[in-house]
Amino acid sequence: MSAQEVLGEDPEIALADKRYEIISEILETSLVRGRRKWSSSDMLDKVFLDKWLGIPVFLSFMWMLFQFSIETSGVYMTIIEEFFGWLGGLSGGIPNELVASLIGDGLFGGLGAVLVFVPPIFFTFLGISILEDSGYLARAAFVVDRIMYKLGLNGRAFIPMLLGFGCNVPAIMACRSIEGEKDRLITILVNPLMSCGARLPVYVLIAGAFFSARQAGSIIWSMYILGIVLAIIVAFTLRRTLLKGEPAPFIMELPTYKAPTFHGSIIHMWERGVVFLKKAGTYLLGAAILLWFLITFPIGAPPEQTYVGMIGHIVEPVLRPLGFDWRIGAALVFGLLAKEVFVEALGVIYAVEGEAAIATALTSSFTALQGVAIMVFVLIYVPCVAAVATVKAETGSWKWTIFGVVYQTVLAYVVSLLVLVIGGALGF
């Protein structure tokens, strides 16, 4: 018999293992370990990577981030709102009624309704930049990986998912870094459930309308957490059904902690936020004009009988069990262009209807629970056209792209309905 047959393994490996075993035994009896000074990284990692405290600490920092974004930005949003209100007053002096309506209702009512959310968007990006620059977000990925691996998910997926908080398009593209075809596909399919920056105006509008400033930040934080939870559940389900297999292990070098600089954080905030401003100046401006056209024509028709109204009424029967009317239906359809267009659409619709403020119009038409259901639907349903196109480009498959669109729409409907049923049963 050969040595390999006797040992049951490669003799070289067996010899190496035995050598290290003897070295360890000698070291245990002869080596006295010194007590080195702790670095700041050691000190912080002791707690941030703690088995029990890691995730609650992460959730706490996320809550503080959203409280900062929403509560602190309130006065700045009002400044922008007052500015657009003043501009709207000026447009009333334009002699041509159609042009006055285009500028007052379309641009200021629609695009203005979205630009009001520049402060919370920039504050959110500032907070994310600080967390990223400090080195903490890498620890968050490491901590969440513990749970994800137990659920059969690749921990590396958390990095693209974190990117999804900014925009789902680059986040889906970032999935290229994931080894394993099934792991990559799962991460691509669940990435749209991460609440991107475009959804933030929707949350701020609805949470701000139905809840106090103190509660709004917590409600919005809940939407982000719900997205993460749903992403994990969907990924777990896919792993156990359509995309069976074992996740690849997650190896990551943790960066050292460093105090974020004001200058660096502002630059990173600006780099992310300027994408929104460019989008507002191009895509959203075009969408506002399109929406104004569709809500104004046929000329003289009441809003519900214009082209926007017709689109809204087509989907209204399906959305009626959720308590959504044609306006929400139309906004959800136009929200497929970009999630900010949801707010723009409501802005244009209510402006043409003569409503002074979208928030006031919403609170008179819906309950707070329905407001939450609307936010949940916006969180989960089909992402924007750009994200769908990116899924197709990254997966190379119409099958998985359509699967993604269908499951997200169905999931949005089901979860929104559950929110209404359970919330109603609990007396909300």
Next chain:
Amino acid sequence: MVAIYSAIVGLAYVLMGLLEITRGLGVELSMLTGLAEAFYVVGDAFAGFVLVVIGAVYLGGLVVSRGDREGLSYVSVGALMSTVLLALYVANIVSNGLGLVLGFEDWLGWTVLDDFRPGLILWVLAIPAVLVALRKEWRE
């Protein structure tokens, strides 16, 4: 010494956190009403969760029994989280103060006390921890 300090601060944060959560859920503990009023507990359950987590971090210094430096780690991180929470509340006060100065309708009746929260007051207890965390003698 570290253990005693961790216990006092940790329990204070946990207690205030639980008060916030119970008030947020509509449960009023009559024997603690005075304490809740004194610390401006408003019934924000999510803020209560964060206070409980900060308290748990301080109390973590008690559980780790391998020496003072591990305990100091928990105290220092607790101080960091307490300070970030303080910064959040101060930022809110400054921004709401701006709303009052600019004369916006929604801010006309606002006073600084409207934004007082337990996390703001409890930071006073965290000051020693902040000073320790800033000292470099025990770390590189």
